[in-house]
Amino acid sequence: MGFWNVLSSIIPSAIAYTIPILMGALGGLYSERSGVTNLCIEGLMLFGVFSAAATIVKLQAIPGFSFVLAIVIGIIVAMAASMLLSLLHAFAAINLKANQVISGTAINMLSTAVTLFLAQTITGSGNITIVRGIIRQNVPVLSKIPVIGTLFFTSTYWTTWLCLILWGASWFLLYKTSFGLRLRACGEHPSAVASAGVNVHRMRYIGVLASGFFSGLGGACILVTYAGEYNAGSGINGLGFLAIAALIFGQWKPLGILGSTFFFGLCMTIANMGKVFPVFQNIPTGYLGMFPYVATLIALIFSSRRSAAPLASGEPF
């Protein structure tokens, strides 16, 4: 297997792994930039996986119901459900002035427990498997471009493009509008923003709800692209924490997180598909499996020192 073959099989799946992490990190970006530390991305994403799975399974069971429509509805439900769960974190962090790290951990545990609880009542087991996810498609015209076309535009999921558009829109919203400036200022000097007549609590609610929105979308993407099932046993394997690490590694900037999540996506691909490539065949599964987490720690060592964290993140206002 030549280098080109390896590359052309790694890149598309690396993109597939990147997108959910990117959405999780983007959600974290909104929340932390508005001044609320959000360690419950993991729980929110898991909730997204579960609610999308439950919805899609129910809809796909209806005879004659369009599979694509079922997936679209599933994604929307996932986003709404995760927003609802993130509301709990927002309420604790903003109104109750709780310790945000603990509240985030509580949400993570709550999400694991509640999804399993509901899965038990719905299907009687800890797993929900959907009949069919999204079918990979080539992007018309663009996939004909040599090299780039093969790597980035063949056999892609439509959710990938949706997520990238949302990422671009978020960059614009956060950096080019007065709303974005206010949101970011709430994470730096909330009292200054408040004295300028902006409702800090409202901005923070928006930030946390946005993190629910994007994490839910990310979770749904995991389900409808590569996973295909909600599995209570493994959950989402710490992907939400990888997203937080990517956020730190990306220095709380949209372009930064795009780069760092792609790096993690590549690591995940190597971990999960390593056995396919002759280069990695002799490495035991255990070491391949821990590779993304070790890489994350190393990445954090280099990026955490000069941390550009929002000043007021984690401080109740």
Add this chain to the structure above:
Amino acid sequence: MGRKTVQQKPLEARKASPLVVSLSAVFLGIAAGCLFILCIGKNPFAGFERILFGALSNVRRIGNTLGMSTQLILIGLSVAFAFKTGLFNIGASGQMLMGGITGSILAYYLPLSMPRIIYIPMVIIAAMAAGALWGFLSGLLKAKFNVHEVVSTIMLNWIAYWICYDFIPRFIIDPTISVKSKPIETVHTLRADWLTDLTQFSTLNYGFFLAIAMCFVVWFILQKTTLGFSLKAVGSNRFCAEYAGIRVTRSIMISMAIAGALASLAGLTYYCGYSNIMEMGKMPNEGFDGIAVALLGNCSPVGIFFSAIFFGILKMGRGSLAATGIPTEIADTIIATIIYFTATNVILASFWNRIFHSRFEKKEEAAAAAMKKKGDHTPVSSLTKAQFNEYAKEGRALLKESKEGR
């Protein structure tokens, strides 16, 4: 003479104690659990009755509950210890795995003829060393590289998970069931014949006494040693501690190492006492439950002991829920809800403070009325508590009379 000059503490409203706050969190958590059970159309009271039945109805079940609580006490201590230094150790699961795998490998390879009096201290020390290393790593990352300990401990959890995934088949696999380790011989576990006989083959083992001993050790370190003082100083104000000459980075590393050692001890009791096998690809949930134990116990050893017993009851008792048709995950839901409410302890405390305050004000009003009638003009604040209560009682009756008279 001397007695009279002692300044009397001014009378004031009662403050909400940590116990009251914890109990309200438990109450709210259980209420949320009831709500969930009602949502799926089942009877919550029957559910809780089953939980209590499953956890406490005979000697064996009580033994099992204590066996489960053993891990929870140790993890609770681990989380609490890190918490006192201002660190949040959510890597107890990984530290448990490290302790468990070390203990299991030693149990597998050390000769069975080895006297237990040498064997047991040896595995305890080895497991604690492994966990201390794991905790130390995240402490090092935090102290030297400013890596948030929540993220680093989670990453280390998964690294430990994959290490076990690799080590179990490599060193201690049971060839007949290729996803589990070979069961450890009883003489190499922490179980004791007299405990097993006493509790009719429950999972209770020496670990329970180890956990109680650790409660004392943690209390001693935190309350009676300079090390404990400097750790707490770092926890309450890092910069102030630094200014006072305490080496903050060193404290962070030591604190995480001790926390890791405590959690790995939990892993040892879990994998080589409570159970005797390790499964591939399984992350122990107890690591996260320990957070609840520590928070609910207000990070004090005594509180942790009792909250661990409480969670032990929840976790063991849920096995009996099957008959009622309530999913057993209700226990985890309740635990998570309790953590959520302990996170908001400021609000719970202020809620109770407000209630205590308004009750105190009413009492004050009544006492003032009674004093006015009696013509006593000493200010309320200089009364003793007994006098104050006396007046308040009289006053309440007075106020009631006047209300009825009107």
